Amino acid sequence: MTAVSNADTSLILRCQDNDAAAFNEIVARYKNRVYNYICRTVGPGADAEDLTQETFIRAYMNIKSFQSRATLNTWLFRIATNICIDHQRKVKRIQSNIVPLQREDADNEEDVQMDIPDTRYNPEDMLLTKELNKELSKALLDLPEKLRTVILLHDIEGLAYEEIMEIVDCPLGTVKSRLFNARQTIRKKISHYLNSSV
Amino acid sequence: MKCDKIQPMLSAFIDNALSARDTWEVDRHLAECHECQRSLNEMKRTIKLLHDISAFEVSADFDAKLQTKLSELQPKPDRLMWIKGLSRMFRPRLLPAWGAASILGIVLVMMVFFNQKPIRTVNMNTFPATEANFVQQAKVQNMAFSAVNPLEDVSIANLSAHPSGQLGSNANASE
Numbered sequence: 001m002t003a004v005s006n007a008d009t010s011l012i013l014r015c016q017d018n019d020a021a022a023f024n025e026i027v028a029r030y031k032n033r034v035y036n037y038i039c040r041t042v043g044p045g046a047d048a049e050d051l052t053q054e055t056f057i058r059a060y061m062n063i064k065s066f067q068s069r070a071t072l073n074t075w076l077f078r079i080a081t082n083i084c085i086d087h088q089r090k091v092k093r094i095q096s097n098i099v100p101l102q103r104e105d106a107d108n109e110e111d112v113q114m115d116i117p118d119t120r121y122n123p124e125d126m127l128l129t130k131e132l133n134k135e136l137s138k139a140l141l142d143l144p145e146k147l148r149t150v151i152l153l154h155d156i157e158g159l160a161y162e163e164i165m166e167i168v169d170c171p172l173g174t175v176k177s178r179l180f181n182a183r184q185t186i187r188k189k190i191s192h193y194l195n196s197s198v
Numbered sequence: 199m200k201c202d203k204i205q206p207m208l209s210a211f212i213d214n215a216l217s218a219r220d221t222w223e224v225d226r227h228l229a230e231c232h233e234c235q236r237s238l239n240e241m242k243r244t245i246k247l248l249h250d251i252s253a254f255e256v257s258a259d260f261d262a263k264l265q266t267k268l269s270e271l272q273p274k275p276d277r278l279m280w281i282k283g284l285s286r287m288f289r290p291r292l293l294p295a296w297g298a299a300s301i302l303g304i305v306l307v308m309m310v311f312f313n314q315k316p317i318r319t320v321n322m323n324t325f326p327a328t329e330a331n332f333v334q335q336a337k338v339q340n341m342a343f344s345a346v347n348p349l350e351d352v353s354i355a356n357l358s359a360h361p362s363g364q365l366g367s368n369a370n371a372s373e
């Protein structure tokens with residue numbers, strides 16, 4: 001972890017000295033992780049790729065003001081998170097213009113209720129089948145934004161609690177409780193898989 | 199502790215992010231509560247599945263597209279470039295160099311200052327050694343003068359080179 005962040009720090013210093021190759025290396029190192037995160041936030045497709053490009057453009061334009069206090073990891077995911085939030089607000093606005101009386105998205109962390117499909121699956125097969133992959137992906141996309149951000153960053157991107165606190169600007173307790181709620185929601189959604197293979 | 203207190207702690211329990219006290223409470227509860235054990239196992243497997251979920255990858259032309267967009271940004275017509283250049287010269291990494299340079303500068307100024315002082319305030323009687331120096335210096339100067347060209351009149355050459363001298367002669371000619 002420290003080896004990675006040391007390498008990242010030297011890349012940033014080189015970028016700040018206008019070394020174009022260093023920025024290309026940052027892109028090479030992070031493009032798929034950022035893209036994956038954005039796909040899981042707004043859904044895969046052309047939009048996700050555009051937003052990923054926007055993330056790197058914004059990083060490029062602001063690299064001089066990068067504070068060595070943060071890690072490159074944290075910084076890039078923070079930019080990506082903000083870009084996704086902006087994008088989803090825009091999308092919401094457009095949708096609410098088309099359908100004036102649309103139900104507000106339940107952003108409440110406490111009462112997230114999910115419909116559990118009652119299909120049964122092969123008990124011995126707990127591999128991530130295409131089907132399960134799809135269902136998990138949908139469950140993630142259906143999460144309220146605040147819960148989704150935390151579970152994506154922790155359980156898929158592997159960021160530490162402290163890094164997530166910095167990205168979402170919340171205290172540790174909030175990160176923990178959002179992560180619990182997100183995991184619990186996903187767990188309930190795929191409980192038919194989980195139960196069938198006990 | 200009751201199940202509804204334990205359940206919300208299971209997530210942080212899996213991540214080893216509970217205090218020693220809470221970890222102990224959860225451990226103790228799990229030893230005798232089948233329901234919470236089941237929740238724990240399901241949550242662990244949910245996390246494992248999320249970890250194994252397939253990852254999306256950018257399309258093949260991602261880099262080329264990004265490069266195009268970045269190159270459009272590149273030629274910034276920056277009017278404040280010289281300020282940036284200046285601030286770059288004073289960036290933290292170069293500060294030790296600047297410190298060393300300024301100390302060197304101060305030392306040089308002091309050396310010049312203290313070298314001049316004895317010449318100005320020299321007292322021939324109290325410093326016989328410097329008197330000898332002066333004599334020697336005068337000799338050297340004399341030799342240098344005579345080495346240029348002993349036959350040339352220096353004062354005339356200087357006068358003709360002077361612009362006012364030329365101006366004067368021009369004015370005379372026009373009259």
Ligand SMILES: [Zn+2]
Binds near residue numbers: 201204227232233234
């Ligand atoms: Zn219990």
